[in-house]
Amino acid sequence: MTLSKKSPQPRPGILEIQPYVGGKAKAKGANRAIRLASNENPLGASSAAIEAFRAAANSLHRYPDGGATQLREAIGAAEGLPVDRLVCGAGSDELIQLLVRGYAGPGDEVLYSQHGFLVYPLAAMAAGARPVAATEHSLTADVDALLAAVSARTRMVFLANPNNPTGSYLGRQAVARLRNGLPEDVLLVLDAAYAEYVEEADYDAGAELVAAHENVAMLRTFSKIHGLAALRLGWVYGPKAAIDVLNRIRGPFNVTAPAQAAGLAAIGDSDHVARSVASNAAQLARFREAVLTLGLEAPPSVGNFQLVRFPDPAKTAKAAKARLAGEGVLVRGMTSYGLPDCLRITIGLEEDMDSVIEGLRGFLA
Numbered sequence: 230m231t232l233s234k235k236s237p238q239p240r241p242g243i244l245e246i247q248p249y250v251g252g253k254a255k256a257k258g259a260n261r262a263i264r265l266a267s268n269e270n271p272l273g274a275s276s277a278a279i280e281a282f283r284a285a286a287n288s289l290h291r292y293p294d295g296g297a298t299q300l301r302e303a304i305g306a307a308e309g310l311p312v313d314r315l316v317c318g319a320g321s322d323e324l325i326q327l328l329v330r331g332y333a334g335p336g337d338e339v340l341y342s343q344h345g346f347l348v349y350p351l352a353a354m355a356a357g358a359r360p361v362a363a364t365e366h367s368l369t370a371d372v373d374a375l376l377a378a379v380s381a382r383t384r385m386v387f388l389a390n391p392n393n394p395t396g397s398y399l400g401r402q403a404v405a406r407l408r409n410g411l412p413e414d415v416l417l418v419l420d421a422a423y424a425e426y427v428e429e430a431d432y433d434a435g436a437e438l439v440a441a442h443e444n445v446a447m448l449r450t451f452s453k454i455h456g457l458a459a460l461r462l463g464w465v466y467g468p469k470a471a472i473d474v475l476n477r478i479r480g481p482f483n484v485t486a487p488a489q490a491a492g493l494a495a496i497g498d499s500d501h502v503a504r505s506v507a508s509n510a511a512q513l514a515r516f517r518e519a520v521l522t523l524g525l526e527a528p529p530s531v532g533n534f535q536l537v538r539f540p541d542p543a544k545t546a547k548a549a550k551a552r553l554a555g556e557g558v559l560v561r562g563m564t565s566y567g568l569p570d571c572l573r574i575t576i577g578l579e580e581d582m583d584s585v586i587e588g589l590r591g592f593l594a
């Protein structure tokens with residue numbers, strides 16, 4: 230789009246941003262949709278959270294608590310974290326945008342990993358900063374490559390751990406090595422959106438590092454394990470100085486009252502969390518086995534999704550996606566992540582995964 234010189238002009242770089250495209254929700258022509266394109270919780274939200282959301286409908290004329298006090302207290306109690314070091318946001322997405330706005334601008338660099346979450350480079354560009362991608366190996370963030378990509382202009386480093394869309398993760402020692410290799414004035418943001426799903430013993434979502442250092446923040450979300458994606462609710466645990474920055478630049482009422490109420494109830498429903506984790510673990514293992522048996526590639530995943538690679542040039546990821554869509558199964562293409570021969574498939578219920586496996590078997594036959 231070109232604008233005439235007389236119209237208002239956006240800041241340099243804004244029109245180079247390719248807007249983030251979310252997963253599809255509707256399948257053309259098919260009368261059902263199995264939605265496996267956005268890593269949503271197939272069990273839905275906790276019934277306690279739904280109840281709290283409904284109850285919040287009676288107070289829609291009231292402004293929310295701008296400090297999300299009760300919710301932060303509940304998060305702090307559940308996670309063993311100091312409440313004054315937590316900020317809630319309208320999804321962790323808002324917190325990513327705010328952190329970049331607070332710490333990077335024109336002339337600055339924001340570092341991330343090659344197949345890292347796409348929101349990081351988009352947020353960097355929106356702030357006028359330059360996104361810099363460090364090469365990965367085996368679809369996993371490479372600490373040495375990240376450290377080698379740090380320049381005098383680097384202001385922050387984003388690491389999704391586990392990473393979406395690859396499903397890989399770095400153990401606590403690797404993340405500590407990354408932190409220790411960074412200049413103290415570079416902010417390391419650990420995005421642990423899928424932390425609750427990870428069962429590996431050497432994994433830490435980041436709280437240990439945040440507690441020990443002044444330049445580490447950890448992001449979490451209610452969108453995945455708690456099944457509250459529609460409400461937009463996330464939080465960050467960070468150093469005092471970063472919390473202060475976020476509280477200065479965030480909107481005074483950035484988290485809605487229904488979101489706060491539902492989030493509070495969700496934290497209280499640990500059974501729902503446990504059921505969600507167990508269902509994902511069982512279906513992820515079963516699905517990966519089936520995919521490998523079909524002759525497709527499936528790197529190990531610790532999230533609630535599986536990356537699937539289609540090695541046969543006669544049976545492409547794009548064609549598989551179209552075939553699945555024709556059967557009402559929606560999955561995510563990976564071209565925008567530099568992985569055009571892959572699809573990312575969210576782990577759904579047992580019958581959802583049966584549909585995917587059957588669809589892939591038919592496609593490959």
Ligand SMILES: *Cc1c(COP(=O)(O)O)cnc(C)c1O
Pocket residue numbers: 268319320321322323346389392393420422449450451452453458461462463
């Ligand atoms: C899904 C996801 C989020 C969560 O975003 P919200 O804005 O909280 O819904 C954050 N980071 C990564 C890597 C994700 O995959």
